[in-house]
Amino acid sequence: MWTRLIDRFLHRFVCHGTLHLTYPDGAQRRYGAGPPEVGVRLTDPALLRRLTINPSLAAGEGYMNGTLQIEGDDLYGLVELGLRNMARGPAGLLQGMNQMLRNAGRRLAQANPAGRARRNVAHHYDLSGALYDLFLDADRQYSCAYFARPDMTLEEAQAAKKAHIAAKLRLQPGMRVLDVGCGWGGMALTLAREHGVQVTGITLSQEQLSVARARARNAGLDGRVRFALSDYRALERRFDRIVSVGMFEHVGVPHYRRYFGCLRERLTEDGVALVHTIGRVSPPASTNPWIAKYIFPGGYVPALSEVMAAVEKEALWPCDIEVWRLHYAETLRHWHDRFMANIDRARALYDDRFCRMWRFYLVGSEQTFRHAGQVVFQLQLARRSDAVPLTRDYLYRTDDAAGTRAAERRGVPGGANGRLRAQIP
Amino acid sequence: MWTRLIDRFLHRFVCHGTLHLTYPDGAQRRYGAGPPEVGVRLTDPALLRRLTINPSLAAGEGYMNGTLQIEGDDLYGLVELGLRNMARGPAGLLQGMNQMLRNAGRRLAQANPAGRARRNVAHHYDLSGALYDLFLDADRQYSCAYFARPDMTLEEAQAAKKAHIAAKLRLQPGMRVLDVGCGWGGMALTLAREHGVQVTGITLSQEQLSVARARARNAGLDGRVRFALSDYRALERRFDRIVSVGMFEHVGVPHYRRYFGCLRERLTEDGVALVHTIGRVSPPASTNPWIAKYIFPGGYVPALSEVMAAVEKEALWPCDIEVWRLHYAETLRHWHDRFMANIDRARALYDDRFCRMWRFYLVGSEQTFRHAGQVVFQLQLARRSDAVPLTRDYLYRTDDAAGTRAAERRGVPGGANGRLRAQIP
Numbered sequence: 001m002w003t004r005l006i007d008r009f010l011h012r013f014v015c016h017g018t019l020h021l022t023y024p025d026g027a028q029r030r031y032g033a034g035p036p037e038v039g040v041r042l043t044d045p046a047l048l049r050r051l052t053i054n055p056s057l058a059a060g061e062g063y064m065n066g067t068l069q070i071e072g073d074d075l076y077g078l079v080e081l082g083l084r085n086m087a088r089g090p091a092g093l094l095q096g097m098n099q100m101l102r103n104a105g106r107r108l109a110q111a112n113p114a115g116r117a118r119r120n121v122a123h124h125y126d127l128s129g130a131l132y133d134l135f136l137d138a139d140r141q142y143s144c145a146y147f148a149r150p151d152m153t154l155e156e157a158q159a160a161k162k163a164h165i166a167a168k169l170r171l172q173p174g175m176r177v178l179d180v181g182c183g184w185g186g187m188a189l190t191l192a193r194e195h196g197v198q199v200t201g202i203t204l205s206q207e208q209l210s211v212a213r214a215r216a217r218n219a220g221l222d223g224r225v226r227f228a229l230s231d232y233r234a235l236e237r238r239f240d241r242i243v244s245v246g247m248f249e250h251v252g253v254p255h256y257r258r259y260f261g262c263l264r265e266r267l268t269e270d271g272v273a274l275v276h277t278i279g280r281v282s283p284p285a286s287t288n289p290w291i292a293k294y295i296f297p298g299g300y301v302p303a304l305s306e307v308m309a310a311v312e313k314e315a316l317w318p319c320d321i322e323v324w325r326l327h328y329a330e331t332l333r334h335w336h337d338r339f340m341a342n343i344d345r346a347r348a349l350y351d352d353r354f355c356r357m358w359r360f361y362l363v364g365s366e367q368t369f370r371h372a373g374q375v376v377f378q379l380q381l382a383r384r385s386d387a388v389p390l391t392r393d394y395l396y397r398t399d400d401a402a403g404t405r406a407a408e409r410r411g412v413p414g415g416a417n418g419r420l421r422a423q424i425p
Numbered sequence: 426m427w428t429r430l431i432d433r434f435l436h437r438f439v440c441h442g443t444l445h446l447t448y449p450d451g452a453q454r455r456y457g458a459g460p461p462e463v464g465v466r467l468t469d470p471a472l473l474r475r476l477t478i479n480p481s482l483a484a485g486e487g488y489m490n491g492t493l494q495i496e497g498d499d500l501y502g503l504v505e506l507g508l509r510n511m512a513r514g515p516a517g518l519l520q521g522m523n524q525m526l527r528n529a530g531r532r533l534a535q536a537n538p539a540g541r542a543r544r545n546v547a548h549h550y551d552l553s554g555a556l557y558d559l560f561l562d563a564d565r566q567y568s569c570a571y572f573a574r575p576d577m578t579l580e581e582a583q584a585a586k587k588a589h590i591a592a593k594l595r596l597q598p599g600m601r602v603l604d605v606g607c608g609w610g611g612m613a614l615t616l617a618r619e620h621g622v623q624v625t626g627i628t629l630s631q632e633q634l635s636v637a638r639a640r641a642r643n644a645g646l647d648g649r650v651r652f653a654l655s656d657y658r659a660l661e662r663r664f665d666r667i668v669s670v671g672m673f674e675h676v677g678v679p680h681y682r683r684y685f686g687c688l689r690e691r692l693t694e695d696g697v698a699l700v701h702t703i704g705r706v707s708p709p710a711s712t713n714p715w716i717a718k719y720i721f722p723g724g725y726v727p728a729l730s731e732v733m734a735a736v737e738k739e740a741l742w743p744c745d746i747e748v749w750r751l752h753y754a755e756t757l758r759h760w761h762d763r764f765m766a767n768i769d770r771a772r773a774l775y776d777d778r779f780c781r782m783w784r785f786y787l788v789g790s791e792q793t794f795r796h797a798g799q800v801v802f803q804l805q806l807a808r809r810s811d812a813v814p815l816t817r818d819y820l821y822r823t824d825d826a827a828g829t830r831a832a833e834r835r836g837v838p839g840g841a842n843g844r845l846r847a848q849i850p
Contacts, residue, residue, distance in 0.1 A: 146816075147815070147816075148816055148818075280737075281737060281740075281741075281742055281743065282737055282740070283734070283737040283738050284737075303733070303734075303737050304729075304733045304737070304743065304746075305730050305731075305733040305734040305737055306730075308728070308729045308730040308733060309708070309728075309730040312705075312706060312707055312708040312709075312728050312729070312730055313708050315706075315707070316706075317706055317748075317750065317798075318706060318729065318748055319748060319750065320746075320747065320748060321729075321745075321746040321747075321748065322745065322746075322817065323742075323743055323744060323745060323746065324815070325742065325744065325810040325811065325815055326810060326811065326815055327815065373742075373810075375810075385750040385751060385798075385800075386750065386751065390572070390575075390749070390750055390751055390752065391571075391572075391573055392747065392817075392820075392821070393573075393821045395817075395821075396817070396818045396820075396821035396822065397821065
């Protein structure tokens with residue numbers, strides 16, 4: 001019965017490319033036509049039922065367990081085939097019902113009080129630091145890089161990301177900066193070192209906190225950078241600037257207003273915040289169940305309509321909204337290639353199933369940014385309409401930006417590009 | 426009774442600044458304290474009831490009719506006092522009820538089939554062209570100017586607006602461009618003249634159509650620019666580029682999906698659209714009743730959450746979202762100053778009540794952009810993620826932009842800045 005259901009489903013589903021499928025009983029079928037072609041062998045009869053009921057979850061688990069085998073290990077090809085055919089719309093009754101159930105469970109799954117938030121964070125970010133060293137850059141930037149030039153290395157593109165965000169923050173020496181979701185401290189240390197600001201970085205990961213504190217000490221920046229194990233809802237001071245990179249994905253829709261309300265409360269009257277988050281260009285939908293189970297419990301990729309509804313209610317000015325297309329696909333490609341180059345060291349840290357899980361995560365995410373409408377939103381937010389200049393050229397005139405930074409190091413607030421420019425007279 | 430209600434309302438309402446009010450019976454009261462101070466005299470007892478029931482509408486009508494007189498004709502001061510106190514939140518029961526009723530009527534008011542859309546447009550845009558010449562620039566740009574430098578003249582800032590939009594459209598000679606809501610043709614003529622494109626401009630205003638056609642003939646551009654009296658829903662061809670400036674405000678929320686769906690259908694596969702519209706940074710709310718009655722019937726200022734919900738459903742990529750703060754306040758200040766400098770000519774065209782109405786419209790709008798969270802959203806939209814470059818520096822590197830334009834005039838598609846840059850390899 002499950003074979004027949006899958007067979008009928010795949011006949012309708014595969015319109016782009018060809019899937020050669022070998023069933024557990026040895027039967028071979030072809031679905032679709034033309035390139036690209038992907039060959040898959042299922043070795044476990046129980047997988048058929050699971051694939052019928054929840055295909056996204058079961059496919060990932062089958063790959064992890066080795067019961068879904070791909071010819072030539074062409075994971076990129078299989079994921080692309082799946083995403084491109086999914087992009088054509090809901091494929092059948094079972095998938096439609098599945099989506100309904102997932103939507104119904106969405107609010108529940110995203111309830112994210114401080115205790116659960118900490119457990120969700122620990123699931124991913126308390127993994128061995130050695131694992132992250134196998135695929136991230138030396139600064140452990142675990143978020144989308146910015147390929148200001150297409151030929152940049154990963155290291156250059158991560159530096160460009162930090163510089164672009166710093167430019168949007170319009171930092172001046174001595175400013176107090178809050179980093180919400182500071183990871184291993186790379187952003188906080190960079191801002192303190194290159195812009196002379198005082199940074200408070202908060203994380204919910206004990207592992208990240210230890211690494212970040214050690215890095216601050218080693219860099220002699222522990223006088224200017226302070227790290228704390230803290231929920232964003234527990235803060236009380238005010239800051240001139242707030243930066244939050246790759247953390248909003250963990251907030252959960254029911255908490256969006258509280259998150260932006262906290263940003264507003266923590267900002268000084270002429271403060272500026274920069275929120276950098278993965279987003280989707282399609283309407284709101286639920287998190288992929290495999291990702292939610294194995295990679296980011298409580299994680300959610302928002303549509304801009306959802307983000308803005310909360311920003312509007314919390315009375316923050318959206319001064320600029322940048323949409324990074326394909327930068328994360330390129331970042332993930334770098335991460336995947338590094339991970340595979342270090343696969344033997346990964347296998348020494350974790351078992352083979354974990355390594356296949358990690359590869360599925362990296363490839364699946366890259367292909368989602370390439371083919372399924374995922375992007376990065378950078379929101380520059382403020383309490384006042386004139387907290388940043390009224391045109392965006394200050395972000396792109398490199399000579400001017402350099403001049404400003406030089407002036408700032410000499411103690412001239414804002415340099416030639418400061419508050420005067422923010423006011424149309 | 427109405428005096429008592431107004432008295433109680435104003436006691437609670439005025440927390441910022443001072444209102445000195447003289448009632449029709451000669452009684453004088455002061456509300457609030459400190460600067461700025463505004464003096465108002467009400468001369469008609471019937472106005473008290475109307476102000477209680479619908480203050481925004483009645484205040485505007487009182488000013489038009491001369492039954493609400495402002496000391497020193499300080500209209501700026503009165504509007505600012507009202508807006509700043511309103512920004513503190515709903516002021517009382519009556520205003521709350523009023524807002525509820527207006528929300529209930531909102532969908533009805535915004536139903537905008539082609540016939541009503543034409544009547545709504547005629548109400549405003551079929552006014553004498555001579556009126557618009559009294560306050561607009563020579564190109565009759567009736568939308569927000571772009572003060573790329575704070576000291577620009579209105580003419581320079583309107584030219585900068587058109588150049589900025591052209592840069593976002595990434596025009597190449599010979600491209601087919603659609604201008605939805607073309608006004609008196611200024612944008613269409615500029616794009617054809619400066620970028621060598623073929624433009625189709627559509628409007629629902631007979632008056633605008635006649636003027637636009639005459640201008641095309643006079644400029645010798647009627648071979649490259651075609652104007653038509655057409656609803657955006659009636660088009661059938663496809664275009665490489667679509668521009669729509671200051672027209673979305675007339676679409677109406679129930680029609681947003683249809684509007685963006687039409688943009689998508691009318692765009693070629695690698696096409697780019699630029700939608701420029703007034704917006705609000707606060708949550709969705711209804712149109713000011715005075716504006717809806719006297720200036721823009723069917724008009725609506727959207728929140729970005731509303732716009733994006735429709736964009737997401739119609740599967741368009743938001744490649745960039747720029748938020749212009751205060752540029753429209755400055756534009757309206759210029760328009761107001763020119764209108765007042767030409768007030769005698771205005772009075773020769775229309776009666777005194779009309780001229781007071783027009784001034785109330787210009788001052789009220791300027792103050793709304795200055796103090797009440799109105800902005801301009803520029804949405805750059807496409808069907809493909811790589812239809813425009815993946816970084817925004819092409820909009821700001823003036824030497825590069827000039828180089829591209831020069832190359833384009835020589836027939837090199839995209840110049841040095843063309844499609845190659847759009848792909849991260």
